[in-house]
Structure formats: structure tokens, C-alpha cells
Amino acid sequence: MHGQDFGVFIGRFQPLHIGHEHVVREALSRTDHLIVLIGSANVARDPRNPFTYEERLAMFRKAFAYEMANGRLIVAPLDDHLYSDTAWCGEVQQRVKRIVLEAGNRGGFAVNGLADFNISLTGYGKDASSYYLKMFPEWANIQIDSQYGTFSSTDIRKQYFQRIPAVPASILSPGIAEWLEQFKLGETFRTLLAEREYLDDYPKQWGRGPFVTADAVVVQSGHILLVERGRLPGKGLLALPGGFVDPAERVRDAAIRELREETGISDGKGQIPPAMLASFIDDGRTRIFDAPTRSLRGRIITHAYLFRLPERRKLFAVKGGDDAAHARWYRIGDLSAEQFFEDHWSIINLMADL
Ligand code: NAD
Structure with missing residues (x-):
């Protein structure tokens, strides 16, 4: 045939x-x-x-x-x-x-x-x-x-x-x-090599984990709050606000702390207090993301929290928290997978029902 x-x-x-x-x-x-x-x-x-x-x-x-x-x-x-x-x-x-x-x-x-x-x-x-x-x-x-x-x-x-x-x-x-x-002669090769070297050194400094992290999926009026990573790994890529959980804090509190630190989110009257941010969390949607290959740094298990901010014509104000991250609102329809660090695009898709 x-x-x-x-x-x-x-x-x-x-x-x-x-x-x-x-x-x-x-x-x-x-x-x-x-x-x-x-x-x-x-x-x-x-x-x-x-x-x-x-x-x-x-x-x-x-x-x-x-x-x-x-x-x-x-x-x-x-x-x-x-x-x-x-x-x-x-x-x-x-x-x-x-x-x-x-x-x-x-x-x-x-x-x-x-x-x-x-x-x-x-x-x-x-x-x-x-x-x-x-x-x-x-x-x-x-x-x-x-x-x-x-x-x-x-x-x-x-x-x-x-x-x-x-x-x-x-x-x-x-x-x-x-x-x-x-x-190998181009700039992209050099960037990838720097990333490779960073990742090779990572376990020497931090071990292989498992590590626990918390991430904030923050949505408001068709927009999502993201940070552009200012340093390795994934420099220049978009990521959810989030980070490693401190030894003495609850995972949910870590998500709120990282959100405040990395985005300085405020409602016009000043930074939004942790308790108010907590009230925006949709508890039914909290999810663990644990694909063993999700990070090249090692075994990192993250807990993602969906923050549904009230619909408004004017989005809450944000600013880059430190040199590690620059925060900004993005129209959800403008984003695509290859702009994202690690599995953050998959997380957004599953958490925000895209
Ligand atoms: P690969 O390029 O490593 O291998 C491709 C194929 O070539 C495999 O069949 C492999 O056995 C064969 N091959 C490798 N070395 C060979 C050799 N020396 N001689 C002969 N054949 C050789 O690709 P991969 O990592 O297996 O690719 C799988 C793809 O499918 C990935 O992109 C992965 O992400 C994707 N995938 C995705 C999901 C998901 O998203 N849920 C699930 C499964 C697979």
C-alpha cells in the first residue's frame, strides 16, 4: 500500500x-x-x-x-x-x-x-x-x-x-x-555556558534538596503579576513571584512574604498588609508542583497559591522589589510558554484555568 x-x-x-x-x-x-x-x-x-x-x-x-x-x-x-x-x-x-x-x-x-x-x-x-x-x-x-x-x-x-x-x-x-x-561563537552560547556553570556550582553550595518553595499566581482584571528575573538562573525570563520557604515560616506565609518583597504590591494607600493579601487567596486552588525535572537546580517542590484580586479599572501598583526581580502586570493573552522560567507557564495554565 x-x-x-x-x-x-x-x-x-x-x-x-x-x-x-x-x-x-x-x-x-x-x-x-x-x-x-x-x-x-x-x-x-x-x-x-x-x-x-x-x-x-x-x-x-x-x-x-x-x-x-x-x-x-x-x-x-x-x-x-x-x-x-x-x-x-x-x-x-x-x-x-x-x-x-x-x-x-x-x-x-x-x-x-x-x-x-x-x-x-x-x-x-x-x-x-x-x-x-x-x-x-x-x-x-x-x-x-x-x-x-x-x-x-x-x-x-x-x-x-x-x-x-x-x-x-x-x-x-x-x-x-x-x-x-x-x-559557540555567539552571545547565546556564552549565556548558556554561564547558566551551566551556575547550575554545576549550585549543589556544591546548597545541596540537591528536596527544597520547598512557594509561588504566587496573582491575577486581576485579565492581567497576571510577574517578575522578570534579574539574575541567574533564567536571567531575563518571566517568573511567578515566589521563593524559598524560611525554616520558621509556614509555606502560605512564604508566598505572601515573597509577593510583597518582590513586587511591593500596593493599593494606592500603601503596601497591602499580609492579612489582606491572605484574604485574596483562593484556598480551593492551592496546588503542589513537583515534576522531578521542573528545575535544573535540583529537586524543588513548590506550592502555588492563587490570589484573585478584585476586578478594577486601575490595577494595584507594583514595583521591582530588588535587583533580583522586576515586577510588572502582563495581559494574560500576550504571554507564551517560551518566555517563562522553569515550569511557571504550566503552573499559570493549571492554576488560572487558561
Ligand atoms: P531524545 O532526543 O533524547 O531521544 C529521541 C529518541 O532518540 C529516543 O527514542 C531515543 O531513545 C533515541 N536515541 C537517543 N540516543 C540514541 C542513540 N545513541 N542511538 C539511537 N537512538 C537514540 O529525546 P527524548 O528526551 O526522549 O524526547 C522526548 C520528548 O517528549 C521530550 O521533548 C519530552 O519533553 C516529551 N514528552 C513530554 C511529555 C509531557 O509533556 N507530558 C511526556 C513524555 C514525553
Whole structure:
């Protein structure tokens, strides 16, 4: 049934290496089309996800120009849903459905919808991080053995984000090695390296946790109160007001204290007292956010509190508390995931029902 077999290959490709490329080639030898979904497409750069979706797409174009031009290899972005594998699965299913039906319509062989096609999930199932390969029982599975041993993108990032960066050319195709050589000369590389060094030192200074933090999701009249981070990690990214819980304070009090310190929130007559801020908390919505990978600093478990401020034509006044953070109101509709530090966008989505 020429034209009706589709493989699906999901990965972060941070960066794309010859192990991934081998999987792509093998899959293409067994199916008519391969859909590559580039995961974590909607996260801000950090040392674990240093390259944007567009940059990773460019890597695929370098390695597979011919296959992409003739339409056998289709590359598309896939967002993370850190707190809902179901939502993530749904997004994978939707993306695949749309791509398959579009290709089918173009080829003139989509008569009965998705039922006309054979879809298989491709992977190599190297470790626990590939657990998601089992999340699509409706699709066949094509397991491909690695020809190139067990190296990973993690090893490449470790060698690369150094003061003297190594580009391991033996496990990268030439176009991508060249791309990395260029990238290391730019400002973004230096920023990521500073972040990597900061994160390497972090456990030496603070240990690995678990740490307990509190965050404030403050909404008023279609706006949300955020801080722009003034220092590492995540310098320049948007974050919820919040921070580490002091040894002698309750978590809820920490959320209120951090909110006051970082935003100086006031109602025109002066700073809003803690008791009044407490009265704005929607207790039914308090939630713990504990994805083990949510922070590269270590295991940080946060408690998020939703503060619903009264609807007003004039928003409460705020100002940056200190050099660590600059506070300001943002229109909720203007924001998107890749502007945010760690998992704060996921927290906002779940807390504020976006
Ligand atoms: P990856 O780039 O590390 O790996 C991609 C694929 O390549 C995997 O199948 C892997 O086994 C294979 N591979 C790796 N090294 C290889 C080698 N040397 N030889 C042959 N094959 C090799 O990507 P990943 O981290 O597995 O990506 C998963 C993506 O799915 C991420 O973006 C993740 O965030 C996303 N995801 C999201 C959710 C959610 O949001 N709820 C849930 C599950 C997965």
C-alpha cells in the first residue's frame, strides 16, 4: 500500500546526532513517510534545552535536505505538558492526524480518514526517559537498534558547554558539527555556558534538596503579576513571584512574604498588609508542583497559591522589589510558554484555568 505507511519519531534532538539520524534512515527504509515531532518545542532555552525549535529544524534540514524536500520526512513542533501526559498524548495524536490526513489528501488516498493509514511509533527505547513509547497502544511499534552505541545528546551537551567547547564530530554529521562550531561563537552560547556553570556550582553550595518553595499566581482584571528575573538562573525570563520557604515560616506565609518583597504590591494607600493579601487567596486552588525535572537546580517542590484580586479599572501598583526581580502586570493573552522560567507557564495554565 504505497504512500499509506507513516512512522512517528519523537525526540528533543538537543542536538541531533548520528544515533538519531540512523533511526530516521532506518525508519524511512521501512515506511513511506516519517513524521519527526521535535519535543519541548515551547520551552525557554536552558542548558538542557539549549536550542530552539527553529534551530533544531535547521539541524534536520542540514542532515535530511533531500528527504524533507521530497516530503517523505515531515518535521513538526511538539509542546511539553509537564503536568499532563494525557494532554501531551492528545497533542501528539492531533499533530499526527493532521499531518497524515494532509499528506493523504495531497496524494489522493485518504478516503476513510485515519483508517486508511498504518501508523507506527519509531524509537530505540534506550532508557527510562523513553517510557512514552508505550503511551500509544493504537500504533504499531518499530524498534530500531542503535548502531552507534549508547552515547546521547546529554554527553554532547556536557562536552560542548565548556569554556573550551568540544564538538564531538565523530557522532555528528558534518553540517551539524559546523553549525555547533558557529553557535559557540555567539552571545547565546556564552549565556548558556554561564547558566551551566551556575547550575554545576549550585549543589556544591546548597545541596540537591528536596527544597520547598512557594509561588504566587496573582491575577486581576485579565492581567497576571510577574517578575522578570534579574539574575541567574533564567536571567531575563518571566517568573511567578515566589521563593524559598524560611525554616520558621509556614509555606502560605512564604508566598505572601515573597509577593510583597518582590513586587511591593500596593493599593494606592500603601503596601497591602499580609492579612489582606491572605484574604485574596483562593484556598480551593492551592496546588503542589513537583515534576522531578521542573528545575535544573535540583529537586524543588513548590506550592502555588492563587490570589484573585478584585476586578478594577486601575490595577494595584507594583514595583521591582530588588535587583533580583522586576515586577510588572502582563495581559494574560500576550504571554507564551517560551518566555517563562522553569515550569511557571504550566503552573499559570493549571492554576488560572487558561
Ligand atoms: P531524545 O532526543 O533524547 O531521544 C529521541 C529518541 O532518540 C529516543 O527514542 C531515543 O531513545 C533515541 N536515541 C537517543 N540516543 C540514541 C542513540 N545513541 N542511538 C539511537 N537512538 C537514540 O529525546 P527524548 O528526551 O526522549 O524526547 C522526548 C520528548 O517528549 C521530550 O521533548 C519530552 O519533553 C516529551 N514528552 C513530554 C511529555 C509531557 O509533556 N507530558 C511526556 C513524555 C514525553
